[in-house]
Amino acid sequence: MQVVPELETGGAEQTTIDVARAVIEAGGKALVATRGGRMAARLISDGGRLAQMPVNSKNPLTMLGNAARLVDLIRRERVSVVHVRSRAPAFAALWAAKTTDTPLVTTYHGIYKARSGLKRWYNAVMTRGDVVIANSEYTRAHILAEHEVDPAKVVTIPRGVDLERFNPAWVTADRIAALRQAWSAPEDPRLTRFLLAGRLTRIKGHLTIIEAAARLKAAGRTDFEVLFAGDDQGRTDYREELVRAIDAAGLNAQVRIVGHCDDMPAAYLVSDVAILPTNVPESFGRAAVEPQAMGRPVIASNHGGTVETVVDGVTGWLVEPGDAEAWAKAMARAADLGPGKRAEMGQTGMNRARQLYTNAGMCADTLAVYERVLEAHR
Known part of the structure; x- marks a missing residue:
């Protein structure tokens, strides 16, 4: 299950769709928890499933409610890996993953600024996964400089490009x-x-x-x-x-x-x-x-x-x-x-x-991370 605030437009959203398709092609079930958006139709047409909930919200009470919703979803759908791609839903996803004893993967998609200790703590939720994916070496260097995190669990997977479309x-x-x-x-x-x-x-x-x-x-x-x-x-x-x-x-x-x-x-x-x-x-x-x-x-x-x-x-x-x-x-x-x-x-x-920078390479590397956390969990 991937968790992303919205499926409107953008790099994280496109990557969500690409990885969902790769999971399906590999014989798995792809579930995306999100508020929804214009790209949701593409997810569904590829065979993915949409779980609509307000994971885009930063309201603490809504985030707590999202955690409960995710726990229910993980148990009901027998989710094997949770992959979260943004900070606000990461708190709910982290709580749900720990509650259900499910491996958690995070992707650090952006360079988050931190002008205070509180903001640094907020950003650090993206380093709490069993594996942290950085979308470039530049992002990986930022993660290691900004947070106290084991370098061994931070892997770089550059974002892929759809070379069928961009041909x-x-x-x-x-x-x-x-x-x-x-x-x-x-x-x-x-x-x-x-x-x-x-x-x-x-x-x-x-x-x-x-x-x-x-x-x-x-x-x-x-x-x-x-x-x-x-x-x-x-x-x-x-x-x-x-x-x-x-x-x-x-x-x-x-x-x-x-x-x-x-x-x-x-x-x-x-x-x-x-x-x-x-x-x-x-x-x-x-x-x-x-x-x-x-x-x-x-x-x-x-x-x-x-x-x-x-x-x-x-x-x-x-x-x-x-x-x-x-x-x-x-x-x-x-x-x-x-x-x-x-x-x-x-x-x-x-x-x-x-x-x-192929989509195929990005997806293969991401599925390998899923296998890694599942093996460690076993």
């Missing part, structure tokens, strides 16, 4: 044409098109790219276009701030917000270079791996998990976060490289992604 050979010309039309982004050999894919939130670094684009234009360059593909998720103030910044810099022809995109494989093929200018370190950074799987070089901030997934000068470039001048130079370098050299770089990135 250039499977993206039809019609899908690419439809997205070009929706985004008013016709093929233009004179332009280098940069894509920043991700929700519209300050930590993603959109403002750094607007300033970098302004510097490129001030230097006389108009041979580029930047697309921001992502939903504001209710952050209308930030979206309006971006619109004002684009307008003030006179970049309406060079930088555009194109909104949420459901067809990211096609989106990467519409673009020439993916950019990930996060100003806060990503624990893994799937948005840096997916475009490489599609044969596109990546420019990413030089921190966090992306330092492991992007090889500077080989599959893309690593740039200091928040440094608009450095980002302008990196974007100019990518544009000047030309389509042929970018294609070579993209092919190298694709080969590396297919070797290191």
Whole structure:
């Protein structure tokens, strides 16, 4: 049984779906305790089962109620392993696992900040599993530095990418044409098109790219276009701030917000270079791996998990976060490289992604952890 707050969107949620499918394919029963969300239909269509409960709540009384619900679920369904992926439900899952004497696995999906002893204690619940999974070496190093935990029980399993979905050979010309039309982004050999894919939130670094684009234009360059593909998720103030910044810099022809995109494989093929200018370190950074799987070089901030997934000068470039001048130079370098050299770089990135970041590998390693805790429990 996996426990995750919601199944709306995101890396932890996608990984939950992937592992559930792997459990089913291995002949097991996959149960997910969650509030629910738009991805629940995919879980069910894969043969998984949904146990809806308010595990997203941080209310102590609700968390206590969740613990009782999980105990009942574990006993009724004869759950053999509990795998929790977030802090709030981890307290209930930990209590339920101990009450029923069931092995517990935790996955540390993010870099949790702790400015007080209380917050550090709260974060430490994610280290209470029999095995703790870190989604990158960067995350593992953070866990060991932040918490008193036996290094032997902390294992790194990088997040996988669906290489069936993110495969250039499977993206039809019609899908690419439809997205070009929706985004008013016709093929233009004179332009280098940069894509920043991700929700519209300050930590993603959109403002750094607007300033970098302004510097490129001030230097006389108009041979580029930047697309921001992502939903504001209710952050209308930030979206309006971006619109004002684009307008003030006179970049309406060079930088555009194109909104949420459901067809990211096609989106990467519409673009020439993916950019990930996060100003806060990503624990893994799937948005840096997916475009490489599609044969596109990546420019990413030089921190966090992306330092492991992007090889500077080989599959893309690593740039200091928040440094608009450095980002302008990196974007100019990518544009000047030309389509042929970018294609070579993209092919190298694709080969590396297919070797290191497969869903199959991630799921196999996760199932091996389940076997490990079951064997130790026996």
